[in-house]
Amino acid sequence: MTSPDSAVVVDARGLRCPAPVIRLARAARDVPAGTELTVLATDPAAVHDVPAWARMRGHELVSATEDDGVHAITVRTR
Amino acid sequence: MFLDAGGRAPLLPQARAAFVEALDQGWADPRRLHTEGRRARMLLDGAREAIASVVGVRTEDVDLAPSHTAALHSAVLAVAAGRRRVGRQVVVSAVERAAVHAAADRVAPDARVAVPVDRFGRVELDAFVAAVEGGGVALAALQHANGEVGTLQPVAAAHEAARRAGVPLLVDAGASLGHVPVGPEWDLLAGDAGDWGGPAGIGVLVTRPGVRRSPDRPDDEDRWFPGGVSVPAALAAAVALQVAEADRAAQDSLRRALVDRIRDRVGADVPDVDVVGDPVDRLPHVVTFSCLYVDGEALVGGLDALGFAVGSGSACTSSALEPSHVLAAMGVLTHGNVRLGLPRDLAPADVDRFLVALPSVVARVRDAFGVAGL
Numbered sequence: 001m002t003s004p005d006s007a008v009v010v011d012a013r014g015l016r017c018p019a020p021v022i023r024l025a026r027a028a029r030d031v032p033a034g035t036e037l038t039v040l041a042t043d044p045a046a047v048h049d050v051p052a053w054a055r056m057r058g059h060e061l062v063s064a065t066e067d068d069g070v071h072a073i074t075v076r077t078r
Numbered sequence: 079m080f081l082d083a084g085g086r087a088p089l090l091p092q093a094r095a096a097f098v099e100a101l102d103q104g105w106a107d108p109r110r111l112h113t114e115g116r117r118a119r120m121l122l123d124g125a126r127e128a129i130a131s132v133v134g135v136r137t138e139d140v141d142l143a144p145s146h147t148a149a150l151h152s153a154v155l156a157v158a159a160g161r162r163r164v165g166r167q168v169v170v171s172a173v174e175r176a177a178v179h180a181a182a183d184r185v186a187p188d189a190r191v192a193v194p195v196d197r198f199g200r201v202e203l204d205a206f207v208a209a210v211e212g213g214g215v216a217l218a219a220l221q222h223a224n225g226e227v228g229t230l231q232p233v234a235a236a237h238e239a240a241r242r243a244g245v246p247l248l249v250d251a252g253a254s255l256g257h258v259p260v261g262p263e264w265d266l267l268a269g270d271a272g273d274w275g276g277p278a279g280i281g282v283l284v285t286r287p288g289v290r291r292s293p294d295r296p297d298d299e300d301r302w303f304p305g306g307v308s309v310p311a312a313l314a315a316a317v318a319l320q321v322a323e324a325d326r327a328a329q330d331s332l333r334r335a336l337v338d339r340i341r342d343r344v345g346a347d348v349p350d351v352d353v354v355g356d357p358v359d360r361l362p363h364v365v366t367f368s369c370l371y372v373d374g375e376a377l378v379g380g381l382d383a384l385g386f387a388v389g390s391g392s393a394c395t396s397s398a399l400e401p402s403h404v405l406a407a408m409g410v411l412t413h414g415n416v417r418l419g420l421p422r423d424l425a426p427a428d429v430d431r432f433l434v435a436l437p438s439v440v441a442r443v444r445d446a447f448g449v450a451g452l
Binding site: 016017018021022025026029043044045047048049051052053055056 | 406409
């Protein structure tokens with residue numbers, strides 16, 4: 001992960017769809033535009049749903065990685 | 079109200095009557111040589127002949143399978159076995175049925191070459207053609223239309239490329255037969271009686287002469303589908319296909335207009351919804367949409383409680399707990415998904431009742447999750 005120390009991390013490990021996207025959306029509401037948000041999720045649906053959410057909301061998808069079943073998906077808010 | 083007819087439509091009354099009649103006339107084992115056995119054999123051959131006539135092929139090219147899944151498995155495995163000297167790759171679209179993907183994986187661990195699709199779920203034709211022309215390809219598979227999102231695939235162009243490359247093309251018409259013209263651009267064609275209004279438990283596999291196959295099962299009198307199929311089910315499947323085909327144009331215009339109305343109204347009346355699939359170049363009776371921040375299981379349950387039976391590709395509604403690989407490949411939301419397959423003769427007033435009920439069910443599920451303003 002390339003997020004700086006100030007990056008916001010949303011821990012949604014163990015949560016099932018659509019909870020990871022909802023947690024991420026709540027975090028996105030509370031930060032200024034241009035903030036990088038990283039969501040950690042174990043639900044495989046998050047891999048598809050976070051980018052689709054970002055597209056619908058106009059956020060930018062920065063990166064998506066997986067390590068030992070934990071997906072880390074980073075978006076930059078608009 | 080039943081709105082989940084994709085893959086398992088209500089049994090057509092004519093098919094039911096044929097099934098009951100065949101229980102009396104065709105109960106015997108069609109492999110036996112006595113009068114009763116011969117009568118069953120005659121009914122079974124008649125069923126194949128009727129299906130062949132609708133598809134526009136010779137009766138001997140039609141094999142009946144105990145399921146659509148079995149037909150797809152056999153098509154992939156038998157052709158891969160027959161052409162193993164040419165290569166072992168199986169080129170597929172990323173949105174083929176799971177049965178096609180699984181069978182390709184059985185050919186060899188690295189046999190499956192999956193070609194991506196666009197946002198509508200349509201295969202990227204140039205990439206598909208390049209993969210087919212790449213050499214070492216035993217078989218290519220491209221569905222006629224996607225049964226989950228309705229999008230028609232470019233099978234004519236894919237078949238032309240496959241023909242030039244000398245690669246047989248399997249076209250899965252499981253969601254198309256009985257609903258749209260399937261055309262002649264294929265080398266193997268699979269169909270699903272349960273989808274066109276026949277009984278479950280009959281699949282169809284049509285194979286053009288000259289396609290090399292080797293049986294992938296132990297020897298049996300029924301070479302491709304050991305043990306054969308139920309004679310009453312086969313007859314009912316054939317009758318259903320004839321009925322569906324005779325009524326196709328009327329059902330097309332009725333259901334196409336209803337899907338247009340659903341697409342417009344859902345997009346307008348439900349906030350934050352992705353109505354997916356090609357809006358025009360599609361099956362007449364299939365429509366799918368995904369609602370942001372909505373739990374698919376709660377949505378299906380909420381609609382069922384009001385009497386609306388719908389399907390879903392969301393992970394929480396599947397026994398595998400994996401989201402639909404079709405929605406995933408398209409890059410659309412997989413959660414909050416509703417999949418509608420409109421049955422024949424659906425009353426427009428019933429669709430209107432669904433369209434009135436849907437927004438409040440979605441709103442209720444969203445309220446429960448506290449997602450207002452996100």
